[in-house]
Each structure stands twice: as structure tokens, then as C-alpha cells.
Amino acid sequence: MTHLPGRGLTRLDSTLFGKGLRGLSIATTVTIATALALVFFYAPIDADQGFVQKIFYVHVPLAIVALIGFVVAAGFAVAHLRTRQVKFDHLSYVAIHMGIIFGVAVLLTGSIWAKASWGKWWVWDEPTLVSFLIVFLLYVTYYPLRYSIEDPERRARFSSVFAITAGAFVPINFIAVRLAEGFVHPRVLNTTAGDMPGEMRLTFLVSLAGIALLYVTLMKLELTAKHTRGQLKRLRRLLESEEAEVGPSGSPLASVPARPE
Amino acid sequence: MPALPLDEAGKYVAGAYGVFVTLILVYVAIMGARLQRMERELHALTELAERRRSRDRS
Numbered sequence: 001m002t003h004l005p006g007r008g009l010t011r012l013d014s015t016l017f018g019k020g021l022r023g024l025s026i027a028t029t030v031t032i033a034t035a036l037a038l039v040f041f042y043a044p045i046d047a048d049q050g051f052v053q054k055i056f057y058v059h060v061p062l063a064i065v066a067l068i069g070f071v072v073a074a075g076f077a078v079a080h081l082r083t084r085q086v087k088f089d090h091l092s093y094v095a096i097h098m099g100i101i102f103g104v105a106v107l108l109t110g111s112i113w114a115k116a117s118w119g120k121w122w123v124w125d126e127p128t129l130v131s132f133l134i135v136f137l138l139y140v141t142y143y144p145l146r147y148s149i150e151d152p153e154r155r156a157r158f159s160s161v162f163a164i165t166a167g168a169f170v171p172i173n174f175i176a177v178r179l180a181e182g183f184v185h186p187r188v189l190n191t192t193a194g195d196m197p198g199e200m201r202l203t204f205l206v207s208l209a210g211i212a213l214l215y216v217t218l219m220k221l222e223l224t225a226k227h228t229r230g231q232l233k234r235l236r237r238l239l240e241s242e243e244a245e246v247g248p249s250g251s252p253l254a255s256v257p258a259r260p261e
Numbered sequence: 262m263p264a265l266p267l268d269e270a271g272k273y274v275a276g277a278y279g280v281f282v283t284l285i286l287v288y289v290a291i292m293g294a295r296l297q298r299m300e301r302e303l304h305a306l307t308e309l310a311e312r313r314r315s316r317d318r319s
Contacts, residue, residue: 051270055277105284109277116265116273218288225295232302239309
């Protein structure tokens with residue numbers, strides 16, 4: 001935390017989350033465009049499932065990235081509890097936020113794939129689907145927990161504890177599903193690196209890279225917006241307090257309602 | 262269940278990729294709205310700072 005002398009302005013941190021966002025956005029766009037070209041013009045049509053198998057290249061990378069995002073959020077939460085730096089709480093929150101958005105996409109694309117492959121939108125006796133839904137619902141409870149606590153320091157601490165506990169549940173859940181007996185759901189990354197032909201594996205890996213880059217880009221975008229909003233709020237408070245000292249003169253700020261950070 | 266014919270499978274594939282693209286677009290639209298709000302607030306703050314500056318000069 002640094003104090004700017006003579007102005008009474010306190011700056012919590014000088015982190016610029018938007019740094020490198022342009023390059024990252026370009027890399028994401030190029031990788032996703034390449035992945036889409038590979039999916040529809042290069043990867044062979046699956047002999048068993050046919051054209052429907054193309055959903056695999058968006059559904060599975062989304063699921064992998066969402067789950068890794070939850071684990072990464074737990075890592076940031078550990079860093080927050082160790083250092084008490086606010087930026088780690090923000091990083092943990094945004095990683096979970098993005099994981100939930102990606103989780104919605106996983107559930108929707110998975111449902112569509114299930115309908116096309118199995119004739120049903122949802123199959124309750126399939127451990128992979130149900131376990132993902134449980135993880136997703138667990139993380140959805142993060143929002144009410146976080147926003148029910150007003151004190152920012154307590155909120156950050158409690159949110160970090162939640163992120164660590166839930167983050168530990170993700171790999172346990174993954175292992176439990178692997179040990180489950182029902183192997184109806186296709187295994188993608190098994191011990192023999194899957195039975196995919198080379199073209200399919202390459203397409204899958206490029207898609208995974210594209211989705212991972214998208215996750216990082218959106219995370220940076222969200223962090224930049226959150227950080228900018230915080231800075232604006234502080235600037236507004238400072239100007240308002242100085243205005244109050246000088247005397248009211250029809251502040252234009254009155255026309256813009258302050259929003260909670 | 263046997264593999265679906267291409268015309269029927271195509272609808273499901275388009276649906277899945279459509280969901281993905283729609284979610285991204287909705288997210289971008291929300292971010293756009295937030296950016297607009299921040300721009301308005303920044304504009305108001307700039308106005309206030311400029312007014313104070315002209316008052317300090319006079």
C-alpha cells in the first residue's frame with residue numbers, strides 16, 4: 001500500500017491488469033480461428049458417432065479449463081491468506097467467476113451432445129455429468145457467500161477459505177469419477193493418451209489451447225474492469241471529500257450514482 | 262444409438278457452437294455496458310476537476 005504525499009490519496013496497489021491484453025486477445029482470436037478451421041476442415045469424422053463428435057472439441061476443452069480454473073482460484077486464495085494482498089482475492093474471485101461462465105457452457109454443450117448421442121438431454125446415472133453438475137452447483141454458492149459479507153477484509157478471507165475447500169474438492173471429485181464403474185462417458189485423457197488419431201489429437205490440443213487462452217483473456221479483461229472501477233470509486237471519494245471541504249457548488253457527480261465495487 | 266445423418270447432426274453441432282459463441286457475445290455485451298458506465302463516471306469526474314481548476318484560477 002502506498003500513500004501519495006500531500007494529497008491524502010491512498011493507492012492499494014499499482015498492478016495494471018490490462019497490461020498485455022491486446023497481444024493476448026490477438027493470440028486468442030488466432031488460436032480459436034485455427035481450432036475452428038481444424039475442427040471442420042481437417043479432423044476426420046468419427047466412425048462411431050459421426051459428425052456429432054465435433055461437439056467434443058468445444059465441450060471437453062471448456063470442461064478441462066473450467067475445472068483447472070477452479071483449482072487455480074484455490075491457489076490464488078492460498079496466496080491471499082498467506083500475504084493478505086487484495087489482488088490475490090480479486091484473482092481468485094475472477095478465476096471462479098470465469099469458471100462458472102465456462103461451466104454453464106459445459107453443461108449446455110454437454111446436454112446437446114447427450115441428446116444427439118444418447119437421445120436424452122441429461123443422464124442421471126452417468127458419473128461424469130453428475131459430478132460436474134455437483135462441482136458447478138458448489139461454486140454457484142460462492143456468490144451468495146461472498147456478497148452476504150459486508151466487511152471487505154472478512155469477505156475476502158471467507159471467500160478464500162471457500163475457494164480452497166472447494167478447490168480441493170475438484171481433484172478428489174475427478175479421481176472418484178475415474179474410479180467409478182460406469183464408463184459410458186467417453187474417456188478423453190486416459191493413461192494411454194486416448195485412442196484418438198493424430199489429426200483428432202492435434203485438433204483437440206489446439207482447441208484446448210484456444211479455450212485456455214480465452215479463459216486467460218476474459219480473466220484479464222474482468223480484472224482490468226474491476227480494478228478500474230475500484231480506482232474510479234477511490235478518485236470519486238477523494239474529489240467528493242475535497243469538494244465538501246471547499247463547499248458545494250452543484251457537483252456533476254450527483255448525476256452519476258456510485259456503484260458498489 | 263447409431264450415428265445421426267449429417268443434416269440432423271449438423272443442427273446439434275451448430276447448436277453447441279452457437280451456445281458457446283452466444284455466451285461470449287453476452288459476456289462482451291455486459292462488459293461493454295460496464296465500460297459505458299465507467300466512461301460516464303470518468304466524464305463526470307473530469308468535469309468536476311476542470312470546474313475546480315477554473316475556480317482555483319479565478
